[in-house]
Amino acid sequence: MTLLLAVTLFVLAVFLGMELITKVPATLHTPLMSGSNAISGITLIGALVSTGTGHTTLTTVLGFLAVTLATVNVVGGFLVTDRMLTMFSNRRKRRE
Amino acid sequence: MSTPDVISIGYLVAAVLFILGLKALGRPRTAPRGNLLGATGMLLAILVTLLDQSIISYGVLVAGLALGGLIGAALALRVQMTSMPELVALFNGFGGGASVLVASASFIEAVDLGRADNQLAVAAALTALIGAVTFTGSLVAFAKLQESLKWSGFGGIQIFNAAGMTAGVVLVVLVTAQPGEWAWLWALVAVGLVVGATATLPIGGADMPVIIALLNSFSGLAASATGFVLDNSLLIIAGSLVGASGLILTRIMCVAMNRSILDVVFSAAPVAVVGDGDEIYEGKIASTSAEEVAMLLETASRVAIVPGYGMAVAQAQHAVRDLMRTLQDSGVEVVFGIHPVAGRMPGHMNVLLAEAEIAYELLLDMGQVNPTFAQTDVTIVIGANDVVNPAARTDPDSPIAGMPILDVDGSRTVVVIKRSLSPGFAGIANPLFAADNTLMLFGDGRQAVLDVVTALVSG
Numbered sequence: 001m002t003l004l005l006a007v008t009l010f011v012l013a014v015f016l017g018m019e020l021i022t023k024v025p026a027t028l029h030t031p032l033m034s035g036s037n038a039i040s041g042i043t044l045i046g047a048l049v050s051t052g053t054g055h056t057t058l059t060t061v062l063g064f065l066a067v068t069l070a071t072v073n074v075v076g077g078f079l080v081t082d083r084m085l086t087m088f089s090n091r092r093k094r095r096e
Numbered sequence: 097m098s099t100p101d102v103i104s105i106g107y108l109v110a111a112v113l114f115i116l117g118l119k120a121l122g123r124p125r126t127a128p129r130g131n132l133l134g135a136t137g138m139l140l141a142i143l144v145t146l147l148d149q150s151i152i153s154y155g156v157l158v159a160g161l162a163l164g165g166l167i168g169a170a171l172a173l174r175v176q177m178t179s180m181p182e183l184v185a186l187f188n189g190f191g192g193g194a195s196v197l198v199a200s201a202s203f204i205e206a207v208d209l210g211r212a213d214n215q216l217a218v219a220a221a222l223t224a225l226i227g228a229v230t231f232t233g234s235l236v237a238f239a240k241l242q243e244s245l246k247w248s249g250f251g252g253i254q255i256f257n258a259a260g261m262t263a264g265v266v267l268v269v270l271v272t273a274q275p276g277e278w279a280w281l282w283a284l285v286a287v288g289l290v291v292g293a294t295a296t297l298p299i300g301g302a303d304m305p306v307i308i309a310l311l312n313s314f315s316g317l318a319a320s321a322t323g324f325v326l327d328n329s330l331l332i333i334a335g336s337l338v339g340a341s342g343l344i345l346t347r348i349m350c351v352a353m354n355r356s357i358l359d360v361v362f363s364a365a366p367v368a369v370v371g372d373g374d375e376i377y378e379g380k381i382a383s384t385s386a387e388e389v390a391m392l393l394e395t396a397s398r399v400a401i402v403p404g405y406g407m408a409v410a411q412a413q414h415a416v417r418d419l420m421r422t423l424q425d426s427g428v429e430v431v432f433g434i435h436p437v438a439g440r441m442p443g444h445m446n447v448l449l450a451e452a453e454i455a456y457e458l459l460l461d462m463g464q465v466n467p468t469f470a471q472t473d474v475t476i477v478i479g480a481n482d483v484v485n486p487a488a489r490t491d492p493d494s495p496i497a498g499m500p501i502l503d504v505d506g507s508r509t510v511v512v513i514k515r516s517l518s519p520g521f522a523g524i525a526n527p528l529f530a531a532d533n534t535l536m537l538f539g540d541g542r543q544a545v546l547d548v549v550t551a552l553v554s555g
Contacts, residue, residue, distance in 0.1 A: 009329055013334075017337040025122075029441075035131050039316075041187075041194070046198040051153075053150050065194075066194045068160045070190070073168070
């Protein structure tokens, strides 16, 4: 990928992100944050590649730590968001 | 179809799932599905990544995934809703930390193989800086939220931070200019770790929603920068989506406090309490009892409840729910007025009240609730202070002048439940407590609300 193409992706995704988020009700700010936080754990796939190549012991150790931290971020983030959102929707079902 | 093609297509589908997921997370009805879409995208991304033929040692990967998955699940399933800000701070930090490690490992490998060029170096340097700042900044925010860290820095910390950030920028240039010399990168990581911590130290509790949102944005930007290091389109897209959404939330929080982000990050911590609260209010405070409040509520037709961080500290949300139900059973209309920065993270109060099974239709934001205070008989303020301080409206010299507040003083009677007259985070006296239509109910938030409920039921 050329640098220009990468920068293009970056800029377009930033604009898209802003468009997606602008009108979110306050009720959802916390789940939105923890959910998007889980998505930022995408760095996990980078960790998988850079660890899996097994270049040197140092890079493998750094990579293992990276995989672990990122997985905590991803798994914990999605689970806790789901827990919160279930709280919101359980109540709605009970009312209906 | 070749393996790289399969991976690329998998990444494209994952990116689309992330976009749809974020969009769905913005509406109450679709939010659970949005989270599921995001998680599906992530799973797909992980699975196709494992097809990568440069991966030769799966053992380490499986160990890391299993260990991280266990820790993450344990944290997510056991956390109390009151501690949600701490957990989100911690996860932000882990994401940032992972990005630093990935970028460093890839950079070292590239240097060893003689493939490190300026473009790779600048991307690695930016990842190292943003990721390291996110990592320690989040850990300090976590410790401050837990109140296990009370230290808010040393004299001249702002100058120290400015110097640290300058050093960071210089090191980014050095890493870029001499890509073969990876010692610069370690120095940069070290500086980032220090500055992340010292920049977060002076930030007080009331500013936490801004900082958590900002660190959320940073963790996304760090992932995006990692994408430039690895030449990975999905990292760039997903990271910048999160970076952008975090910035939007940061902006919403800043607007709600009438402060700029630079002001929050760089201004010195507000001066602590000027004198004792008791002297300021001497003779003007009307103290009340649970029984008196119950009598007021019995004759009310509309009641507004305004919660703040103190409600979370006192774990009073279930007691508040009981109060709401008791009032509703006798035909009183109850609404909740939520200030955007009430609590320690965006939407914190909404989550707590949802946990206590209070319908979100009753949670009114500032714009909805403010025009209704004039028709409200009793407003109960529990654990909120600065966000209901009329000085923001009336006193142009006040440190919070111009901050949008909940105009609770417009209701017929205001009951403030509070432990003592100590000022809030901003260290500013609150004229609301001394107002003619305000009654102070002193005590622990949870116990005070329960006492009122008991008085209502037995009365």
